[in-house]
Amino acid sequence: MELRNLEHFVAVAEEGSFTRAAERLHLVQSTLSVSVKSLEKELGGPLFDRSTHHVALTDAGRALLVEARHALAAVEAARDAVAAVHGGLRGTVRVGIMHSLTLIDLAALLTRYHREHPEVQIVPSTAQGGSVELAAQVTDGRLDLAFVSLPGGRPPGLSVHPLATEPLLLACQDDHPFARRSVVPLAELDGERFVDFPAGWGTRLSVDRLFLAEGLRRVIAVEVTDIPTVTELVRAGFGFAFLTASLTRDSPAITLRPVRPTPQFAVSLVTPATRRLSAAARALADLVLSMFDPAAQQVRTRVRPGRETRGGR
Structure with missing residues (x-):
């Protein structure tokens, strides 16, 4: 052979x-x-x-x-x-990247890696199926490693390395009654309409799991795959959404409110647990983990009572 x-x-x-x-x-x-x-x-x-x-x-x-x-x-x-x-290291590293990965300065990370290992080719890719699909591609060998959000457990065949977390906030219209609340109880969202990402995306997974755990339901009015469309649909009154402050940093103004209990958006690096990484891929994984001190892995985004937090401001 x-x-x-x-x-x-x-x-x-x-x-x-x-x-x-x-x-x-x-x-x-x-x-x-x-x-x-x-x-x-x-x-x-x-x-x-x-x-x-x-x-x-x-x-x-x-x-x-x-x-x-x-x-x-x-x-x-x-x-x-x-x-x-x-x-010197040579070869190719295939990296899976979530859509709208704003919690990590990936550009700076890859620039540093390229400066240290100029002979290595980095091939980034995304997946319409979100984090679930990216994780599957690492498992079956199509990707060497990936940045994903997989709340609620470690998939078989993968090693999961937590990097950073950020709370998901409720996005609503500026003139909605929830916009005047300091905190919105999750129970008050039972049965409401939502604009959300496809089922395999990390934010969707986190919110779905929390609603299920609390015995609540929500109506997914539409699924979209980009942040600007989500925010525009929220502004138009099509439904609520769950977004992070970093995801809406450059979006049109919408009001964000914390909810209790709070869903979390957690970013992790996943690598294969059942096969050996190439030297080039291992060097990238080592660099990523070295840049995220475990003591500073959590990004805390607090919204003070009575204060508005708006995307794009």
Whole structure:
């Protein structure tokens, strides 16, 4: 079994297409097809179902994909280790990033890493499925590490390193009665309409868990994937939202109020617990953790009674 065959197989599996995989690998499609067929012949069975326009993995293909990613990651780690001995880290680090990650100065962190390890290529990516999808991609090897918000437990196969937390505040219209309250009891939001992010996003997970624990319900009137749209819908009276002060720093004015009990937005770094990181990825993880002293991991955002807190001000 040759490494290039595994690389070709993984590319087709991830792209769901021989054509797109060939473009990604800078190969002609016939060469890629021959490589995959050679691997199938060696393993004694088909790895892809080619009966549809979208190439799908067979059961054997799904089983191989996990092991192929691990094997390629191990080879990359071996190359990185030798490169480090000869005077510097090289390779690629695939980093998952939440949408609107404002609680951490990620740009400064990555700039410092690039300055210390200029030969390493950092490939950031987001996911429409939010933190849940990013965590799954770290587990199966598509990402080396990721910044996520996963309240309520440690997913299997991952190591979770807490970095910072911030309270989620109730966003409402300026002229709503809640805007004149110093604190809003969570129970008073039972049955209300909300504008929220998709189910896999960290803020949504935190609020959903708290409402469930308190025996309350809320109506998700609409799901959106960006902060400006959320704030505009709140201003238009479409519903309430839960946001943090840092998320609304550059948004149009809306009133934010603390609620009791308070949902929390917690950012963590997740790394694989069942496979070894490459030297380049391990160096990035070490840098992240070194910049967050455990004694200062919590960002405390307090709203004094009687004072308005508005996004964008």
